[in-house]
Amino acid sequence: xxxxxxxxxxxxxxxxxxxxxxxxxxxxxxxxxxxxxxxxxxxxxxxxxxxxxxxxxxxxxxxxxxxxxxxxxxxxxxxxxxxxxxxxxxxxxxxxxxxxxxxxxxxxxxxxxxxxxxxxxxxxxxxxxxxxxxxxxxxxxxxxxxxxxxxxxxxxxxxxxxxxxxxxxxxxxxxxxxxxxxxxxxxxxxxxxxxxxxxxxxxxxxxxxxxxxxxxxxxxxxxxxxxxxxxxxxxxxxxxxxxxxxxxxxxxxxxxxxxxxxxxxxxxxxxxxxxxxxxxxxxxxxxxxxxxxxxxxxxxxxx
Amino acid sequence: xxxxxxxxxxxxxxxxxxxxxxxxxxxxxxxxxxxxxxxxxxxxxxxxxxxxxxxxxxxxxxxxxxxxxxxxxxxxxxxxxxxxxxxxxxxxxxxxxxxxxxxxxxxxxxxxxxxxxxxxxxxxxxxxxxxxxxxxxxxxxxxxxxxxxxxxxxxxxxxxxxxxxxxxxxxxxxxxxxxxxxxxxxxxxxxxxxxxxxxxxxxxxxxxxxxxxxxxxxxxxxxxxxxxxxxxxxxxxxxxxxxxxxxxxxxxxxxxxxxxxxxxxxx
Numbered sequence: 001x002x003x004x005x006x007x008x009x010x011x012x013x014x015x016x017x018x019x020x021x022x023x024x025x026x027x028x029x030x031x032x033x034x035x036x037x038x039x040x041x042x043x044x045x046x047x048x049x050x051x052x053x054x055x056x057x058x059x060x061x062x063x064x065x066x067x068x069x070x071x072x073x074x075x076x077x078x079x080x081x082x083x084x085x086x087x088x089x090x091x092x093x094x095x096x097x098x099x100x101x102x103x104x105x106x107x108x109x110x111x112x113x114x115x116x117x118x119x120x121x122x123x124x125x126x127x128x129x130x131x132x133x134x135x136x137x138x139x140x141x142x143x144x145x146x147x148x149x150x151x152x153x154x155x156x157x158x159x160x161x162x163x164x165x166x167x168x169x170x171x172x173x174x175x176x177x178x179x180x181x182x183x184x185x186x187x188x189x190x191x192x193x194x195x196x197x198x199x200x201x202x203x204x205x206x207x208x209x210x211x212x213x214x215x216x217x218x219x220x221x222x223x224x225x226x227x228x229x230x231x232x233x234x235x236x237x238x239x240x241x242x243x244x245x246x247x248x249x250x251x252x253x254x255x256x257x258x259x260x261x262x263x264x265x266x267x268x269x270x271x272x273x274x275x276x277x278x279x280x281x282x283x284x285x286x287x288x289x290x291x292x293x294x295x296x297x298x299x300x301x302x303x
Numbered sequence: 304x305x306x307x308x309x310x311x312x313x314x315x316x317x318x319x320x321x322x323x324x325x326x327x328x329x330x331x332x333x334x335x336x337x338x339x340x341x342x343x344x345x346x347x348x349x350x351x352x353x354x355x356x357x358x359x360x361x362x363x364x365x366x367x368x369x370x371x372x373x374x375x376x377x378x379x380x381x382x383x384x385x386x387x388x389x390x391x392x393x394x395x396x397x398x399x400x401x402x403x404x405x406x407x408x409x410x411x412x413x414x415x416x417x418x419x420x421x422x423x424x425x426x427x428x429x430x431x432x433x434x435x436x437x438x439x440x441x442x443x444x445x446x447x448x449x450x451x452x453x454x455x456x457x458x459x460x461x462x463x464x465x466x467x468x469x470x471x472x473x474x475x476x477x478x479x480x481x482x483x484x485x486x487x488x489x490x491x492x493x494x495x496x497x498x499x500x501x502x503x504x505x506x507x508x509x510x511x512x513x514x515x516x517x518x519x520x521x522x523x524x525x526x527x528x529x530x531x532x533x534x535x536x537x538x539x540x541x542x543x544x545x546x547x548x549x550x551x552x553x554x555x556x557x558x559x560x561x562x563x564x565x566x567x568x569x570x
Contacts, residue, residue, distance in 0.1 A: 032380030079442035084377035095437050107443040108398040128449040131487030133472045156488025186366030187393035243382045303382035
């Protein structure tokens with residue numbers, strides 16, 4: 001009886017990426033090595049999207065792939081690198097050849113910009129950025145940040161514009177078919193980001209029954225009201241990590257970094273692992289069952 | 304041969320990176336709330352917690368609060384940092400409510416360039432319009448340096464990194480001198496200690512300019528000056544950095560047994 005009333009928001013990864021028009025603005029979820037929407041990035045590359053703008057705090061191989069394939073032309077962010085290894089190789093080259101531009105904020109500023117978007121207010125105040133080139137210099141935004149005297153206390157505050165992107169892309173731990181999502185471990189800026197987008201797509205390691213989410217509503221961090229579509233996407237953050245599910249694959253990450261230092265190396269990687277495979281499942285088959293199973297999290301550690 | 308753990312190690316028994324991690328650890332007091340990133344700061348904070356500061360609470364900006372990690376993490380969002388933490392939340396919590404809310408005692412950051420007022424660059428090398436290298440950017444660095452009560456900078460000491468003028472100012476030290484932070488509206492205390500591979504530097508109370516504090520064992524003041532691009536104040540008396548004790552080294556090596564951030568062969 002209950003099941004019949006449940007709205008089913010499931011679509012496939014291909015259908016989800018197909019919703020994104022060229023030139024769209026996206027909130028990009030995950031933080032550092034944790035839960036980046038890697039499979040979604042691959043699918044955007046396969047479908048040849050162009051001229052996207054991405055808003056995020058700090059991202060790594062996922063956005064480096066999007067820059068390498070010239071899917072994204074503008075980023076508003078605080079940080080990009082491959083932590084513990086080096087600079088993001090493709091983005092370096094794309095900045096040099098002029099196909100990518102970056103507007104710099106801080107992590108707190110970006111997180112607040114998403115919170116502002118979610119709250120429906122036009123800007124947010126903060127006490128960072130003050131006195132530095134983050135205020136003095138901008139790349140492509142005509143209005144990047146404004147420092148004012150607080151109307152109540154008189155102290156200086158920096159105002160940053162809220163973000164309401166066309167889509168928010170989140171990779172969660174679990175979600176039910178109507179979009180109630182659970183995230184194990186740190187949430188980064190995904191709580192605010194999921195609520196900032198005009199439409200929100202939640203990809204997840206597994207789809208759980210509505211009975212499970214409804215029996216544990218305190219575990220839901222993104223309620224169904226915010227969620228437009230749901231995509232089942234196991235190993236969707238590989239070669240990065242998902243807490244309680246799997247660890248990162250350092251060997252693959254190092255190989256990516258070394259190979260993508262040259263344009264030729266990047267093209268080879270892209271052909272071999274992204275455009276040369278038909279789907280996310282084909283990509284996982286290429287990586288191999290045994291290799292993936294070795295990365296599975298061991299209780300009680302979550303990694 | 305049984306060593307007295309409290310005794311200082313001799314030259315050749317420890318590496319420069321080990322000494323730098325020990326200097327960082329000593330800057331943490333018991334019970335403090337410590338905001339760190341990965342790399343040497345993480346190793347320093349883990350060392351402090353196992354030595355003199357067991358009640359220090361380590362916060363990582365991704366959302367890990369009061370982390371008790373037992374494995375070395377590669378990413379600031381690494382699942383390893385969740386082990387026995389008090390909470391795993393997110394950036395608004397760590398950078399917003401804890402840090403900007405005034406609850407962080409000491410923050411650790413690195414930098415590609417530093418100037419004589421302790422301002423830091425982690426964004427561009429070269430011209431802003433046509434940079435030679437695009438670095439990772441602020442991340443939470445500017446937030447930490449803006450709002451923590453004290454800042455410890457850990458970085459490599461080279462002439463091109465210790466400059467009179469930064470290529471880009473990502474994070475605010477004392478800006479252009481006394482009271483400049485207050486005028487800009489910054490609430491945090493600013494940089495208090497800079498640890499490099501050659502020395503430790505602090506800031507003059509009155510002028511807010513950087514001055515030499517201690518030189519590492521085997522390093523002369525001349526060597527420091529030869530490798531420094533800005534005007535460094537040299538006090539009349541410059542002490543030697545206290546070498547690591549055998550106890551500090553033993554625990555440090557157990558914190559990073561694989562030598563991920565402190566490679567064993569490096570002396």
